[in-house]
Amino acid sequence: MVMSVDKAFRVLHAFDSSRPSMSLTQVAAAVGMDKSAAQRFTYTLEKLGYLRKDPVTKRFELTVRTLDLAHHYLRSNAMLERAMPYLMHLSKTTEETINLTVMDGTEIVFVSRFMSRHVLNTDVIVGTRMPAFCTAPGVAILSRLPAAEAAALVDRMDLQDFTPHTTWRREDLLAKIAKSAVRGYATAFEEFYHGDLSVAAAITGPGGVPVGALNIAVSRARFTPEEMEERFAPLVVAAAGSVSQR
Structure with missing residues (x-):
């Protein structure tokens, strides 16, 4: 079990219709990790294109790239x-x-x-x-x-x-x-x-x-x-x- 992969997916799954966007503090609380760890995971997911960070509010939200896995599932x-x-x-x-x-x-x-x-x-x-x-x-x-x-x-x-x-x-x-x-x-x-x-x-x-x-x-x-x-x-x-x- 690669725990870092597990945590990355937990961050992605934390976003839903009731929490379409979250601050870093909210992400940490939703996933159950400290703020430093949440910062590392959100930064990595942002660089990979799966999260977007609003430059003004500093809040995170999912990007359209998160649809890629669903698309590949449906096509295959x-x-x-x-x-x-x-x-x-x-x-x-x-x-x-x-x-x-x-x-x-x-x-x-x-x-x-x-x-x-x-x-x-x-x-x-x-x-x-x-x-x-x-x-x-x-x-x-x-x-x-x-x-x-x-x-x-x-x-x-x-x-x-x-x-x-x-x-x-x-x-x-x-x-x-x-x-x-x-x-x-x-x-x-x-x-x-x-x-x-x-x-x-x-x-x-x-x-x-x-x-x-x-x-x-x-x-x-x-x-x-x-x-x-x-x-x-x-x-x-x-x-x-x-x-x-x-």
């Missing part, structure tokens, strides 16, 4: 490349929001997103993370894991009720995962966002191991949960199956 990810034609086809034929997500720990991460003209959540972009347990893609991925492995992941999750519709009690969640395994897809109706209906199917790799999930999301104002599931579940199952075969 085999699953995304194979899924793209199906994502585009679903987007064109349904005119609804289409997402491709992967699991990272106990969260799902959006790696591709085609927005509908019927705008849902504009704050969800590529790179957005959500708890896996209350999202259709997360449950779909969990449903393709061995039951013991899925249960172990659930035990690591911070289960809570984001809305009155959230399936968050352990027993109920495990039952939902098992049901999703049987029918081949998962649903989440207003479990994380109010007004959001989603259906997802897992994309599997060699040996049936889940590597991601494809989902369609629509507005509760335009569909009932029953209508949404009947219309779009077969489409995501077919698309996810096609990507899995590739």
Whole structure:
């Protein structure tokens, strides 16, 4: 473990929507290092082009170069490349929001997103993370894991009720995962966002191991949960199956 690399990434990860810019003192406090060490790391990251220091305020912020790693990931990810034609086809034929997500720990991460003209959540972009347990893609991925492995992941999750519709009690969640395994897809109706209906199917790799999930999301104002599931579940199952075969 190269601790200096770890600390450099901790400095970069300290910047987010709640802390878009920070003074040297704030960086040190956010990362948990003394001011002298924070000065060395911010200076190095500034020289490498990943941080910018305002000449007037002396505050630091991320630069566009921090997108480089994400760009290289998106350009080199085999699953995304194979899924793209199906994502585009679903987007064109349904005119609804289409997402491709992967699991990272106990969260799902959006790696591709085609927005509908019927705008849902504009704050969800590529790179957005959500708890896996209350999202259709997360449950779909969990449903393709061995039951013991899925249960172990659930035990690591911070289960809570984001809305009155959230399936968050352990027993109920495990039952939902098992049901999703049987029918081949998962649903989440207003479990994380109010007004959001989603259906997802897992994309599997060699040996049936889940590597991601494809989902369609629509507005509760335009569909009932029953209508949404009947219309779009077969489409995501077919698309996810096609990507899995590739």
